[in-house]
Amino acid sequence: MNVDVAPKSDPPGAFAKGEVLLAVENVSLSFGGVRAIRGVSFDITKGEIRAIIGPNGAGKTSMLNVINGFYHPQEGVITYKRERRSAMRPYIAASQGIGRTFQNVALFKGMTTLDNIMTGRTLKMRSGILAQAFRWGPAEREEIQHREVVEKIIDFLEIQHIRKTPVGKLPYGLQKRVELGRALATEPELLLLDEPMAGMNLEEKQDMSRFIIDVNDQLGTTIALIEHDMGVVMDLSDRVVVLDHGQKIADGTPSEVQANQAVIDAYLGVAH
Amino acid sequence: MQESMSVRLADGAADTFPKLLLRNAERIAERPAYRFKDLGIWQTWSWREVRDQVRDFSIALDALGLKRGDRIAIVGSNRPRLYWTFLAAQCLGATPVPVYADSVADELAYVLDHAEVTIAVAEDQEQVDKLLSISDRVPRLTHIIYDDERGLAKYDHTRLHAFSEMLLFGAKQVGIKTETTERTRDDWWRGQIAAGNGRDISVMLYTSGTTGRSKGVMLSAQGCINAAIDTVTFDKLDESDVVVAYLPLAWVGDHYLNFAQSLVAGFCVACPESPETAPGDLREIGPTFYFAPPRVFESLLTRVMIRIEDASPLKRRMFHHYIAVAKRWGEKILNQESVPFTARLSYALGNLLVYAPLKNVLGFSNIRVAYTAGEAIGPELFSFYRSLGMNLKQLYGQTEAFLYVTAQPNGQIRADTVGPPTPNVSIRIADNGEVLYKSPGQFVGYFKEPEKTAETMTSDGFVKTGDAGFFDPQGHLKIIDRANDVGKLGDGALFAPKYLENKLKFFPNIKEAVAFGPGRPFATAILNIDLTAVANWAEKNDIIYASYQELAAHPLVYQMVRRNVEAVNRILAAEPAMAAAQIKRFLILHKELDADDGELTRTQKVRRSFIAERYAPLIEALYDGSTHRRIETQVTFEDGRKGAISGDITISEAETFPTTPPTATFKEAAE
Incomplete structure (x- = not known):
């Protein structure tokens, strides 16, 4: 299908495939005495699917929160689109093209699928609240444009049949898909997915995997994902970074990581 | 208007569906012919626009090498472009063969191979994948055309073509003159349609295969059109009607009710966005003519009942009270029997408070005629819908008959019969109780299986239905069971x-x-x-x-x-x-x-x-x-x-x- 949701013409200074889009260097994060992340460095290149894996409490979600500016690390540097910062800010992340979904679905339960995805367009809307409330000419035209983008996403994710259903009534697998839709509505350049397949059955996982591949392939979106299902990670991702107890223990292609002794130990547990 | 149209048809002016298309594109050129919901908005094509799309597509099919007498498969759910494929193929004298969209690869391979299909038109990537996976078993299949382009951009396009590209190609050719003559491709296309006649095989429908392998039922153009004219007149359908096409494309019911009747009567066919959205789309369109098998009516009623049980006590009581009123008087009012004034008043109030809103939710507000068939319908279920004021009737039909054998006329509706024979159909009951019929739409034969055709026919040209039944004193047919199953x-x-x-x-x-x-x-x-x-x-x-x-x-x-x-x-x-x-x-x-x-x-x-x-x-x-x-x-x-x-x-x-x-x-x- 012809999704012209995301990359239109490449703006000046656009990133070529394979160029480093985001890098974290030596990032450390602690909450009081708990050291969640300890001196982790890795990068995400344009156009890849990058997986972050690790046992429970390894610091994966904290890492995503550092990347989109929700947590501010005590040490380290984050470089996004060639700009070095000691900490990201959520509004910079959002306006500069970082979209995300959450481990526990975070949608507006009482609102319809359509409206939920529409909220993803908020940052792109220019008309004021009053103009929108009274459907002032330009505001109405703007809404029509945004609605069109949202409809393309609905079509892309094959959720036409729940367009007008309140998301609270939807099964979990579909809620996850709506959340992905809302993230896509921000037209992200880098999409952070926190356990997109948690709690899904096999069929839902297959569907979600296909959508992730399609987003990456057809929209050209760079994706960083946290996932526990190893089969999914190995099939989907181009490169994998493994965290354990806040430290990076491996980084490489899925097959390299799979063969890495430290990774095997971390997952299976060894006598210390 | 209805009669004048039938008269014009009866004189043999339009004995194929493409000829009917040309007629509609002139007579009711700007009336809506097809609607399809895309990106949440209903897109509409008038008869004139449909003619142009069909022409462009036929020209492209000709360029791919589709010839008179060839067969072309159609795999997918109800989408305008798939309906147009029927017409485009018929323009060239080729026979469309629709296949059930949910067939597994094996079934698909059997039908495509048996029908000797050379080109297939598929709805989307899923169907294309299925076709590609069986391509070594159907060596005659040379080209695959797809409608929905999603996910197919990176496929090898040596024998794969997008429908939209085909249309563009055809549109560019329309005005071009052929080298030897002064005729344009448009003239050529009209010539191709004129060369078709009523004896052509208009469509080949594979039976669902209740017993054994499915068979290809060949139907003639004139037969299809004659049958459709009879029922369009019977139910007084015209170009102001609208249907929602959600039945399987490969089923005789869809081809008859939505395709054949639409071309004859000129009414609009609305295609849902996807099979899952059909209930919502039904509500938005509000069809005037509707068909559903009993199980659909049953599941709708179950859903309504479940939701009513979850409603507030006041609403629940109101619902049950007025449904009881409808049960008592609704059918009598619909059948125009004499009913006390107070009952009418009570029913009118019920209509305001319960029936009309309920029908609106189900998308049944505008229905003039609705049919059910295929299975016996529960008397309670049947009366429920009729008591709401919906003109639900039963028909009995078969693929081999091109659907209608019997249908209930207005005013003679009962749950336990399927009605008297439709106009121009004659029915006979064999000694073993089997129902035999002769009908205008009656099939020409099974494709490549003359021995099976002979088995199905009696020596004097009646078709055996395989169903056991009898006529009741009012002349209505009653079906008990499959003739072979009664034991x-x-x-x-x-x-x-x-x-x-x-x-x-x-x-x-x-x-x-x-x-x-x-x-x-x-x-x-x-x-x-x-x-x-x-x-x-x-x-x-x-x-x-x-x-x-x-x-x-x-x-x-x-x-x-x-x-x-x-x-x-x-x-x-x-x-x-x-x-x-x-x-x-x-x-x-x-x-x-x-x-x-x-x-x-x-x-x-x-x-x-x-x-x-x-x-x-x-x-x-x-x-x-x-x-x-x-x-x-x-x-x-x-x-x-x-x-x-x-x-x-x-x-x-x-x-x-x-x-x-x-x-x-x-x-x-x-x-």
């Missing part, structure tokens, strides 16, 4: 399995039933519970379950279903002819019967002999007195992979009753 129990008592199964299925808890009995001492049944209804009941009663299998095996579910079976026995006991066929033992199967496993046909009819073979140990257990039986069953998933599920199945007894003369209550139930 006798061990003691010689009459056993009509369909009759029992239908009675069982009228209970909302029971989704599917298969009765056994011929040559045995008593009747038994294998049942499927209805997951929607029973799950709702389970939720209310705090019954926890993880799967269909677990719920089906629950003792309380057994108890509930047992009461249903006993209620059926009670009704049977009141009917002397059927009293001996009461169900003594039954079981609830651990899986739902499924077309992918070959247990149902693609039109969801039970394949009894196949089930008898597959579950032979269970049937044995039904008769040898055991209370449990373990069984392992192979299941096929939609992508063709296989798996197995096993279960320990309980066999339950059900009380039977001595034959009793019908009492007042039973009479009421039977009415």
Whole structure:
């Protein structure tokens, strides 16, 4: 299908495939005495699917929160689109093209699928609240444009049949898909997915995997994902970074990581 | 207007569907012909626009090498471009062969190979993948055209073409003159249509295969059009009507009701956004003519009832009160019988408060004529819709007849008959009770199977339906069962399995039933519970379950279903002819019967002999007195992979009753 949701013409200074889009260097994060992340460095290149894996409490979600500016690390540097910062800010992340979904679905339960995805367009809307409330000419035209983008996403994710259903009534697998839709509505350049397949059955996982591949392939979106299902990670991702107890223990292609002794130990547990 | 149109048709001016298209594109050029919801908005094409699209596509098909007499497959759900493919192929004198969108690869390969298809038009990536996966088994298939382009951009396009590209190609060619003559491609195209005639095979529909391999039913253009003219006149359809096309494209019902009737009457065909959105789309369009098999009406009613049970007490009471009013007077008012003024008033109020809003939710507000067919419909169910003021009628038909054999005229509606023969159809009952007919749309023959065609025909040209039936005193046909299925129990008592199964299925808890009995001492049944209804009941009663299998095996579910079976026995006991066929033992199967496993046909009819073979140990257990039986069953998933599920199945007894003369209550139930 012809999704012209995301990359239109490449703006000046656009990133070529394979160029480093985001890098974290030596990032450390602690909450009081708990050291969640300890001196982790890795990068995400344009156009890849990058997986972050690790046992429970390894610091994966904290890492995503550092990347989109929700947590501010005590040490380290984050470089996004060639700009070095000691900490990201959520509004910079959002306006500069970082979209995300959450481990526990975070949608507006009482609102319809359509409206939920529409909220993803908020940052792109220019008309004021009053103009929108009274459907002032330009505001109405703007809404029509945004609605069109949202409809393309609905079509892309094959959720036409729940367009007008309140998301609270939807099964979990579909809620996850709506959340992905809302993230896509921000037209992200880098999409952070926190356990997109948690709690899904096999069929839902297959569907979600296909959508992730399609987003990456057809929209050209760079994706960083946290996932526990190893089969999914190995099939989907181009490169994998493994965290354990806040430290990076491996980084490489899925097959390299799979063969890495430290990774095997971390997952299976060894006598210390 | 209706009559003038029929007269014009009758003089032979338009004996093929493309000729009807040209007529509509002139006579009602700007009227809407097709609608399709895309990106949440209804897109509309007028008859003139449809003509142009069909022309462009035919020109492109010609360039791909489609010739007169070739066959072209159509695989997918209801989308305007797939309907236009029928017309584009017919313009060139080729025969369209629609295939069920949910066929597994094997079935698809069989039909494509048997029909010797050279080009296939597919809806989307899913269907293209299926076609590519069987391409080594259908060597004649040279080109595949797809409508929805999503996900297909990176495929090898040496023999793959996008529908939109085909249209562009055709549009560029339209004005171009051929080298040798002064004629444009448009003139050439009109010439191709003129070269077609009523004896051409207009379409080839594969039967659903209730018994054995499916057969290709060849229908002639003139026959199709004559049949459609008769029913369009019968139901007074014209270009102001609108239908929602959601039935399988490959089924005779869709081809007749939505394709043939639309071209004859000039009405608009609205295609839903996707099969899942059909209920919502139905509501938005508000069709004036509607068809659904009984199971659709049944599941709609179940959904309404479930939601009413969850509504506030006030609404619930209002609903039940006015539904009772409708039950008492609604049908009488619809049949224009004399009704007391107070009842009319009460009904009018009910219409304002309940019936009209309910019909609006279901998308039935504008319906003038609705039909149901394919299975027996429960009398309660049938009356429910009619009492709301919806003109629901029954018809009886077959692929071989190009649908209609009988239909109920307005004012002569009953739940237990299928009506008198439609105009120009003659019916005869054979000595063994089998229904035979001759009809204007009657098929030409089975493709490449003259011996099967001969088997189906009598020497004087009547077609055998395979159904047993009889005419009642009012001249309405009543169908009891498949002629071959009517049998006798061990003691010689009459056993009509369909009759029992239908009675069982009228209970909302029971989704599917298969009765056994011929040559045995008593009747038994294998049942499927209805997951929607029973799950709702389970939720209310705090019954926890993880799967269909677990719920089906629950003792309380057994108890509930047992009461249903006993209620059926009670009704049977009141009917002397059927009293001996009461169900003594039954079981609830651990899986739902499924077309992918070959247990149902693609039109969801039970394949009894196949089930008898597959579950032979269970049937044995039904008769040898055991209370449990373990069984392992192979299941096929939609992508063709296989798996197995096993279960320990309980066999339950059900009380039977001595034959009793019908009492007042039973009479009421039977009415």
